[in-house]
Amino acid sequence: MKVAGEAMRTIWLEPDGRTVGIIDQTRLPFRYETAALSDLAAMATAITTMQVRGAPLIGAAAAYGMALAMRPDAADGGVEDGDVERAHARLLATRPTAVNLRWALDRMREVLLLTPPSDRLDRAYAEAAAIADEDVEICRSIGRHGLHLIRAAHLRNPDRPVRVLTHCNAGWLATVDWGTATAPLYLAHEAGIPLHVWVDETRPRNQGAFLTAWELGQHGVPHAVIPDNTGGHLMQHGLVDLVIVGTDRTTAKGDVANKIGTYLKALAARDNDVPFYVALPSSTIDWTLEDGVQGIPIEERSGDEVALITGLAGHGGLETVRLVPEGSAVVNYAFDVTPARLVTGLITERGVCSPEDLAQLFPDHQPPAAMGRVPVNDE
């Protein structure tokens, strides 16, 4: 999408054809900074520290991480199978919840192990680029299918904006471009449908206040940042027409793992008859799982993400301050799981479906073994 009027993606290949450029999302919204990553360690760190984040982008970043990993070995006359496996394992360990990470790494491993060692460097970069380009088109398709929902809401009440609540950042910053939950918003805005987006700040990392608000503002989409606990009140008072969120892993039954707090929004939406939609590419579906509450690994992150916050000081510099007493323990679960029974519909690149119709929309989905999920050391 646009940054200061210039079309940008979240990840790209630098002119040297080997270094990978990213937007450093830990610096937004007060600093717009990019980084050039030249090796596997730098990409692994970028994912772990959330310089790049969001399930689809994590997948694309990991794919480029595999390509970066091939560089030194290619110089030694070819990339051995062990080099591929070690890079796969290193990147898989960066974050546990977003299944796009495993999906992209399994795809890269499968392609590379079928490629002669001397050709693996070029092949890795080509496959990573393909994953990134596919993500752009898939998110655009999610936007087109989600646009119908927003247009229908507008036709029901043509005299006022469509009020959409979203949680965390499932925007273009969470993907290579367009976003998942925001793709319908951008297309609706471009179609002239009046919008108002309620942006959950999304403690503790504030992906909503820092990232969603920034990208919507860059694109001129009307929005307001709200404390995480406000959504239920807005829904009770008829101020939300629909909720659209993203997901990091959705099971075959339609249980949805997403940023912590999503489950509570789904409960409030159900209690107030507000449609609750989840936007996702099929690469976020884990066909090997049905029960998400029991089966999806929930990442726990450092308590410092809760206890500390960085913002813009009056002198224009960035400052970090403490919000929690030194002696207090902190627990920081990064995701929760919304049961399929609370999900109105799933907005995918193939269309909108109910959770129970997901397998019907993707009859060609691969069984676990064919997805590369054969029992391996990293299981």
Ligand SMILES: CSC[C@H]1O[C@H](OP(=O)(O)O)[C@H](O)[C@@H]1O
């Ligand atoms: C389109 S996936 C976005 C998804 O990823 C975010 O998690 P994180 O910022 O920790 O990577 C959040 O759960 C978003 O909904």
